Amino acid sequence: MQELTNNALMLKVKSGDLDKLGLLYERHKKRLFGFFYNMNSDASLSEDLVQNVFVRILKYKHTFTGDGSFTAWMFRTARNVNYDYYRKNKIAFNKSEISTVEYKLEDSDTVEKGMQRKDDISVLNHAMKILPPEKREILVLSKFKEMKFSEIGEILGCTEGTAKVKAHRALKDLRSIFLKLETR
Amino acid sequence: MQQEKYEIWMMEYLSGELDENEKSKFEKYLQEHPELQKEFDAMNSTWKQIDRVEVPVPSEKMDISFFNMLNEEVEKKKPITSNRIERLKSFFGSFLKPQLAFGMLLLTLGLGLGYMLKSNPSTPAVKETRVTDTNTETEEVRGQLVLTLLEQNSANKRLQGVNEAAKLNDASERIIEALFTTLNNDPNINVRLVALESLSKYVETPEVRMGLVKSIAFQDSPLVQIALADLMVALQEKTSVESMKQLLEKPDINNTVKRKLEESINHII
Known part of the structure; x- marks a missing residue:
């Protein structure tokens, strides 16, 4: 139901009623911020990227057809914004978290030296950061309430089934990183 | 059961896409396959833990900069005509200021001279003829x-x-x-x-x-x-x-x- 009004609102924005973007922003800012924060763990940067998403939505509003869901269209834009940020700043998106888990694990020692107790959450937090971005991304998306796998497929450009398999494998990888971190 | 199918099924279970009936089917399947049950429990706990990863609340600054951006865009879109006038103004302001001042000076000089030299009574007559001329011209064209x-x-x-x-x-x-x-x-x-x-x-x-x-x-x-x-x-x-x-x-x-x-x-x- 809300998706329907999302689309209607975006079509209004498209037709020139720019004020309606404010409503869409209020509805989606938290999720978008969460998405970016989970990807880069930098609150200030995430706020900037949320802003970039809406700037881009305005710029490319003519490409919104209203056929698919607005949320999927918006998150596709968000992914592009994220990807462009990494590319512009010459940070390798796919290798942002040094490719091998082992290497990272050595590094994590220094990070966690000061920590008295490795509770599950901070370990999981850490494991999430080590997980390659594309896997982290699908887990973050599938954790959003009201986000269906059909939409995730739309965002990632794959089928619903493939999105589920990808999510499953990402979860499995997260689990194994988590175990490795915990047993250290 | 095919591995991929099982993976899909588990994700549907975890993400809550299954209804009660389908859920119990999945649970029954796990009971029948204890080796899968163990793996599932591990996955399930990790899945639940992701929720507990804390995400801070975005600051007010984000709202302010968004609405500033939106207002700018709305303004940009609205008064195209006044924008044009503004642009024209700045165009004349930047290029023609000296020329304009010079022009005004010349005009004042001319007016002054004209005032001093006004002695020619035929000027109004000339004007009238011109007006009638233009009138007849319009009539002819019409x-x-x-x-x-x-x-x-x-x-x-x-x-x-x-x-x-x-x-x-x-x-x-x-x-x-x-x-x-x-x-x-x-x-x-x-x-x-x-x-x-x-x-x-x-x-x-x-x-x-x-x-x-x-x-x-x-x-x-x-x-x-x-x-x-x-x-x-x-x-x-x-x-x-x-x-x-x-x-x-x-x-x-x-x-x-x-x-x-x-x-x-x-x-x-």
């Missing part, structure tokens, strides 16, 4: 326009021509002639009616009155016939009685027109 429009194939164009003719202060013979040709021969009733209206402006001229009287007998449209009869009554034109009688003798005359003509004749006499 006259030409009327003549051209009256020759057009489109009834609309001819109507426009006749209307233009009504705007003339003093019609030339050629225009009167053209209007009469239209009144007597134009295939369109509306054009003929408007031509009659335009001509009624010139009823002071004896030729026009005569032409109108003659025209009565030419008309075959009841509407124009009635309009002409009305005009004749208004003018109290005695010579028209003959033409109207002539018209009455026509065998195919409309009854309303017949009555109207008889009435008109009585009025005039």
Whole structure:
């Protein structure tokens, strides 16, 4: 139901009623911020990227057809914004978290030296950061309430089934990183 | 069961996409496969833990910068015209300021000189002639326009021509002639009616009155016939009685027109 009004609102924005973007922003800012924060763990940067998403939505509003869901269209834009940020700043998106888990694990020692107790959450937090971005991304998306796998497929450009398999494998990888971190 | 299918099924279970019935099916399947149950429990706990990863709340700064951006965009879109004026202003401001000042100076000088030298009484006369000149010019152009429009194939164009003719202060013979040709021969009733209206402006001229009287007998449209009869009554034109009688003798005359003509004749006499 809300998706329907999302689309209607975006079509209004498209037709020139720019004020309606404010409503869409209020509805989606938290999720978008969460998405970016989970990807880069930098609150200030995430706020900037949320802003970039809406700037881009305005710029490319003519490409919104209203056929698919607005949320999927918006998150596709968000992914592009994220990807462009990494590319512009010459940070390798796919290798942002040094490719091998082992290497990272050595590094994590220094990070966690000061920590008295490795509770599950901070370990999981850490494991999430080590997980390659594309896997982290699908887990973050599938954790959003009201986000269906059909939409995730739309965002990632794959089928619903493939999105589920990808999510499953990402979860499995997260689990194994988590175990490795915990047993250290 | 195929590995991929199982993976999909588990994700559907975890993400809450399954209904109660399907959920219990999945749970039953796990009970039947204890080796999968163990793996599932591990996955399930990790899945739940992701939720507990803390995400801070975005600051107010984000809202402020978003709404600033949006307002700017809305402003940019709204007053395109005033924007243009602004741009023109800044254009003149940046390029023509010295020129403008110089121009103003020259203008003041000129005005001053003119004031000092004003002794030529013929200036107003010259002005007047110029005004009349332009007026006659406009009249001439309009006259030409009327003549051209009256020759057009489109009834609309001819109507426009006749209307233009009504705007003339003093019609030339050629225009009167053209209007009469239209009144007597134009295939369109509306054009003929408007031509009659335009001509009624010139009823002071004896030729026009005569032409109108003659025209009565030419008309075959009841509407124009009635309009002409009305005009004749208004003018109290005695010579028209003959033409109207002539018209009455026509065998195919409309009854309303017949009555109207008889009435008109009585009025005039």
